[in-house]
Amino acid sequence: MSPWLPDLNNGEYKNPVIYADYSDPDAIRVGDDYWMIASSFCHVPGLPILHSRDLVNWTIVNHALPALVPHDYFSAVRHGQGAWASAIRHHAGKFWIYYPDPDFGIYVITATDPRGKWSEPVCVKSGKGFIDPCPLWDDDGSVWLVHGWAKSRSGICNILTLHRLSPDGERVEGQGEVVIDGNAISGWHTIEGPKFYKRNGWYYIFAPAGGVATGYQAVFRSRKITGPYENRIVLEQGSTPVNGPHQGAWVGTPSGEHWFLHFQELPATGRVVHLQPMRWENDWPVMGTSVAGNNGMVGHPVPIYRKPDSPRQPVAAPATSDDFSSPEPGRQWQWQANPRPEWACVDTAAKALRLACMPMHETGSHWMTPHLLMQKFPCTDFRVDVTLDALPAQAREGDHGGLMVFGYNYAWIGLANNGGHGARLVHATCHNAQDGNKEQIIASIDAPAVDKLHLRVEVTNGRECRFSYSEDGRAYVQMGEVFHATSSKWVGAKVGLFAACKPETQSDAQMTFRQFVVSPLVPAA
Structure with missing residues (x-):
């Protein structure tokens, strides 16, 4: 819905x-x-x-x-x-x-x-x-x-x-x-x-x-x-x-x-x-x-x-959720620049979106990263859930990806390969990214030992974002404080998915996402 x-x-x-x-x-x-x-x-x-x-x-x-x-x-x-x-x-x-x-x-x-x-x-x-x-x-x-x-x-x-x-x-x-x-x-x-x-x-x-x-x-x-x-x-x-x-x-x-x-x-x-x-x-x-x-x-x-004088029509709204059952991501998705074929593929049999870990921008933030797959905020109060597979064996140090809210200020929650520390569950933010500021890691813990991790962001009042994760899709744990979303250059805030590696490096890893679900959220009292 x-x-x-x-x-x-x-x-x-x-x-x-x-x-x-x-x-x-x-x-x-x-x-x-x-x-x-x-x-x-x-x-x-x-x-x-x-x-x-x-x-x-x-x-x-x-x-x-x-x-x-x-x-x-x-x-x-x-x-x-x-x-x-x-x-x-x-x-x-x-x-x-x-x-x-x-x-x-x-x-x-x-x-x-x-x-x-x-x-x-x-x-x-x-x-x-x-x-x-x-x-x-x-x-x-x-x-x-x-x-x-x-x-x-x-x-x-x-x-x-x-x-x-x-x-x-x-x-x-x-x-x-x-x-x-x-x-x-x-x-x-x-x-x-x-x-x-x-x-x-x-x-x-x-x-x-x-x-x-x-x-x-x-x-x-x-x-x-x-x-x-x-x-x-x-x-x-x-x-x-x-x-x-x-x-x-x-x-x-x-x-x-x-x-x-x-x-x-x-x-x-x-x-x-x-x-x-x-x-x-x-x-x-x-x-x-x-x-x-x-x-x-x-x-x-x-x-x-x-309503205008017209025959009764089915209730509808622009698409938001995506179960990745079609050969291409849904029409609601957009990249930040002209895309390249190797950035993404949809495995329709597995109902999975695989995003290649492409280099993030040399500035140390994702403000200028073209391979962010984003969609518009659908209203002021909503929830996004997505499932992220465990880091693949090909992941190298610095490979990371997850669920992001993007604008002049942006934040994400997801998995990262931190080299000697192994797989980590990370929550990071960047404020005034347009000014060249770097990302800051707000919280980082050992990645839960599960094949699939459930990620969530709840948005209230148009901008208050609460990121959380779950090992079983039922009990969620919040990471970090409330993050305040902002617009970007002439556009509103966006929410979506990404996979990246260190600047000026290469990676053979792909991050696998399943069941991107956008649902109503009753505003907090």
Whole structure:
């Protein structure tokens, strides 16, 4: 059972509809199917694709990017780089994703089936600083693209630029022009993440502003695609606990309802996905629970609401647990860089995941280790259990692996070969790993004399992690104090598995894991 299910089974849902770090969501409807994508940054495979029939129950069905380009560049860990906020559209019988890499440019990929293979990335516009692209195919056949700017690469931000694209949508034609200048709007800052629409002869750009943690959702409209655009705030926190509700997608149901998907950033957990009811008044969208203000109607997020008008769907959530019965690890797993085949293999007959002990980074921490196999925190309160086989005979001094919670601060529990001391059960942490700090061993004991060791981490309040072990899978012993998880560069904390050896060494050993189980956990009183 998933630790978070938004469907209340009574015709209503609760927010978030996805309590995990599927950040910067964009979504479309094609027929009766809804498709959502999210940012993935340096994590591979990238650009997860999720599917739903009711906007509430989502499953992850694919990744659009099996590897990042340039491939060699992303064979190393590039925290905060890679695939940023993207847009998905359906046009001319194809699905299109425009995604930005702020260090290389804007790319486009296509597929006839979002569950299948996507095309190789084509660079639409090369250069630094371009982020958050979104296309629009206009009624006259012209193709347009709007995007934001990353100040860290370009020195500018808070503006949105419009480009005309070639008819095939694969390259920019001519010079772009600024269509929205946030610096000219008193009190506004950090306009980014635009989504482009056309309705009733109006051009609309939905764009967040005000920053990730405390911002709001704005909408701009114009009768001409090049502007000028008038603006309105349509969704803000108000008195709700949903900070910074913004950046997402307007979608409609077959019956004519309107809905808005957006994110909320939470400490450690990351950017979780909410669903707001939406309606149109005087050709302006109104989202959430509407209240008077802002020259019209501004909305506040809803905690519980009736489900969208759609056929009843099975209760679902993005995958978490994995029994390693399939030839590949489940779609919830990601590496920290483009993976190599020798890192992992699944023994389906034994229902076991075998991770090769690959060299950890020379810094003495795992911050820059690419072969960490991680997945997102699935909510604020949950438990992870996994079984780890005893160290293999091939293990050398320094070989180690186990269960990890990863972020700027990270911690793990597992087995290590300490040479003359033999196999040890170790609990280690690293704080502010991004600053080059080394791991510290918090506790170390002789490894229990069992063939299989049961490892566990319990997470409460979104960040309080308690690591423990068991020899029999029933009685657990906590190791170390409470560890506080943190986010990482633009992403939430992750939990997962790893195997490693000393820096600049080689090992023939593999660590064997079985039954990775994520389950609900009632918060501590």
